[in-house]
Amino acid sequence: MNFKLKVWRQPNRNTDGGFRDYAANNIPAEASFLEMLDIVNEGLIEGNEDPVAFDSDCREGICGMCSLVINGIPHGPGKAKTTCQLYMRRFQDGDTIWIEPFRAAPFAIVKDLVVDRSAFDRIIQSGGYITARTGSAPEANSVPVGKPIADLAMEAAACIGCGACVAACPNSSAMLFVAAKVSHLGLLPQGQPERKSRARNMVRAMDELGFGNCTNHYECEAVCPAEINRTFISRLNREYRKAATREAVAVTVDE
Numbered sequence: 001m002n003f004k005l006k007v008w009r010q011p012n013r014n015t016d017g018g019f020r021d022y023a024a025n026n027i028p029a030e031a032s033f034l035e036m037l038d039i040v041n042e043g044l045i046e047g048n049e050d051p052v053a054f055d056s057d058c059r060e061g062i063c064g065m066c067s068l069v070i071n072g073i074p075h076g077p078g079k080a081k082t083t084c085q086l087y088m089r090r091f092q093d094g095d096t097i098w099i100e101p102f103r104a105a106p107f108a109i110v111k112d113l114v115v116d117r118s119a120f121d122r123i124i125q126s127g128g129y130i131t132a133r134t135g136s137a138p139e140a141n142s143v144p145v146g147k148p149i150a151d152l153a154m155e156a157a158a159c160i161g162c163g164a165c166v167a168a169c170p171n172s173s174a175m176l177f178v179a180a181k182v183s184h185l186g187l188l189p190q191g192q193p194e195r196k197s198r199a200r201n202m203v204r205a206m207d208e209l210g211f212g213n214c215t216n217h218y219e220c221e222a223v224c225p226a227e228i229n230r231t232f233i234s235r236l237n238r239e240y241r242k243a244a245t246r247e248a249v250a251v252t253v254d255e
Contacts, residue, residue, distance in 0.1 A: 001027045001093045005040065007052055008100040013108045013116075019098070022052075029089040033076060034059060034066060036088055053112040059084040061225060064162030067102040067115055074102065074164035074223045082162060082225045102167035106174075106210045117163050119209045120177065126205035127198040128181045130191050143189050156184035158226040165220035165228075171212030176220040178202050179236035180228050186239060196246060199239035 003024040010017025022044075027036050034056050041051035057063040066083035070076035076086040091097065101109055106119040145153075159180035166174050182199045185191030191198075214233055221230040 001029055001088055001091070003027060003036075003088075003091065003094070004096040006096065006098045007113070009052070009112055010109050012111055017109070017112075019100075024097075027088050029087070031088050032059070032084055033068070033070070033086040033088065034084050053110075053114050055114050056084060061085045062160055064160035064225075067107075067117065067163055067167070068113055069100045069102060069167060071098050074167040075162075075225060079222075080225055080227050082160075085225075102163055104163070104166045104172040104211070106172070107163060107166065115163075117161075119211070120161050120163065120174070122209060123174065123178060123202050123205045124181065127194060127201035128185065129194070130185055131193045132190065145188060149187050153184050153187040156180040156187070156228065156232055159184070159224075159228050160226060162225060164223045164225065166211065168219035168223040169212065169214075170217055170219070171215060172210075173214045173220070174206050174211040175214040175233050175236065176224065176228055176230065178206055179232035182239055183232045183235050186235075195239070196243055198243075199236060200243035200247065203236070203240050 005022040005024050006019045007022055008017055009020045022040055024036055024040050027039060031039070034054070037052060037054055044051045055065040055067060057065045059066075061082045061084060064082070066075070068075065068083045070083065070086070075081060075083045077090055078086065099113065101107075101113045101115045102117075107115040107117055110116050157180075159177060161177060163174075163177070165176040166172050182202060186195050186198065218230050221228065
């Protein structure tokens with residue numbers, strides 16, 4: 001299969017970038033999108049050209065590193081998959097494919113298709129953790145958790161933090177990501193000690209880092225590779241209101 005690529009090239013975050021044309025020829029239909037880029041880069045290296053920089057790690061759809069917007073869609077066409085799970089048979093021979101990095105102010109471009117998603121790490125540091133003693137793991141059955149709650153927590157825990165929700169949202173909102181992390185921990189007994197402050201701290205960190213607000217476009221849910229449900233955002237809003245109310249009451253009492 002042969003393709004025409006329009007690839008975003010940008011040397012660093014302080015230099016303007018732009019699209020450049022490349023040919024991707026003799027690409028196997030069973031090749032993944034990242035394997036196709038590997039083949040193109042081999043040709044560039046042989047021609048003494050700078051290869052296209054892009055991020056990847058596991059190439060199994062679980063690390064969330066492959067942050068590409070393909071033909072305007074984060075991770076490319078199709079549902080419930082990352083870029084590394086997108087195969088070239090999805091496209092037609094001779095197609096023109098536009099490839100660019102995730103676009104959001106908090107995701108600064110490092111080079112070409114690589115973005116800095118450490119803003120997500122800072123959100124997690126603000127409250128996405130639990131207080132737990134060190135040492136051996138406790139007996140699994142010592143803290144009973146009902147199956148409906150366990151299933152809901154596991155659904156939220158499926159979030160891989162890829163950032164596609166941010167890239168798809170017209171507001172660059174990280175609400176789906178934060179909602180998944182808050183819900184995952186807040187639903188389980190182990191996450192209760194920080195529950196009163198977790199949503200408040202993580203939402204405020206999200207705002208301080210420059211992510212936008214949710215205005216119910218639901219583009220986040222549509223592109224999420226883990227198919228995190230938008231209803232978790234409602235759960236986050238409730239948790240945040242409770243935490244903000246407790247804080248306001250505490251301040252009033254102190255005064």
